[in-house]
Amino acid sequence: MISIIGIAVVFIMVLGGYALAGGSLAPIMKALPFEMIIIGGSGVGAFLLSNDAAAVKHTLKDLGKVFKGTKWQPQDYQDLLCLLFELIRLARKNPVAIEEHIENPEESSIFQRYPKIQADKEAVNLISDTMRSASMNYDDPHQVEEVLEKRIEANFHHAMHSPHALQSLADALPALGIVAAVLGVIKTMGSIDQPPEVLGKMIGGALVGTFLGVFLAYGLVGPFASKIKGIVEEDAHFYQLIREVLIANLHNHSPNICIEVGRQNTPAHNRPQFAELEEALKEVKKEAA
Known part of the structure; x- marks a missing residue:
């Protein structure tokens, strides 16, 4: 909702301020379709030229994040901590029993309690692969932490392609406007023999191109890129939380300490309260019993 309000404010303030200053929207509206064909069309062409099909598809999909916001909400962080607590507790209690959950998370009764997390393949794979490594005695915390860090960094780099591509387009739009x-x-110089009032309208129409390029770059595409970048960075904390808890587990801390390490490393606005998390963990224990 806030993104829609932002877009509305941009249009109202720019065009409304222009109209209140005595400017006529007629020349802009007349030239707008043709200028949009030139600027918008060449911008889309340049975007397609500088990205492969997968990147284009990924960017178009990520545009929805501008309006949807972050994927992971505070409740999801609490659910993740409960899920990890249950898995760690089971792995400590019965190392054999944990295998069915990490080898086939789609059918796991534990993962099924948290459908949103279960639907995220990267989160599930991070958990399953790391716990599988621990069960294979690949339990050097520093080695596992390095592997996890590189994996998370690679995924983050891939996710950041969309805002980078959009920012490149935003940087190009003012030049395309020129x-x-x-x-x-x-076109105006080709009609230099026309009277001044005709030439004035033609020059005004030409300047709409400069206006449109700058307006699209700094009023829409640039902010879209910044918003998606912020969302990608925010959602990355979710996967960092998985790393923190599982590394604490490899250091042989108790399950409660592992979860507290994760809670403390959760961003403040998404961090569950200690008492609330304790109650949630008690419910997990009851269900497991």
Whole structure:
């Protein structure tokens, strides 16, 4: 909702301020379709030229994040801590029993209690692969931490491609606006024998290209890139939390200490309260019993 409000404010303040200052929207509306074809079309072409099909698809999908916001909410962080607590507790109690959950998480009764996390393949794979390594006595915490860090970093780098691609497009749009404006000037110079009032309208139409390029870059595409970047960085904390808890587990801390390490490393606005988490963990113990 806040993104929609932001877009509305941008349009109202720019066009409304122009209109209140006595400007006429008629020349802008008349030139807008043609300038949009030049600027928007060349921008899309440049975007397609500089990215492969997978990156284009990924970016288009990520545009929805501008309006949806972050994927992981405070309740999801608490659910993740409860899930990890249950898995660690079972692995300590019965190392054989944990195998069915990490080898086939889609059918796991533990994972099924947390459907949103279960639906995220990367989160499930991070948990399963790390716990599988521990069950194979690959339990050097520093080695596992390094592997996890590289894996999370690679996934983060991939997720950041969308905001980088959009920011590159935003950087190009003002120049493409100048291209459209220059074409408009060329058209105007071809009609230099026309009266001043005609030439004035033609020059005004040409300048719409410069306006549109700068407006799209700094009013829409650039902010879209910044918003997606912030969301990707925010959601990355969820996977970092998995790393923190599982590394604490490899250091042979008790399950409660492992979960507290994770809680303390959760961003403040998503961090569950200690008492609330304790109650949730008690419910987990009751269900397991």
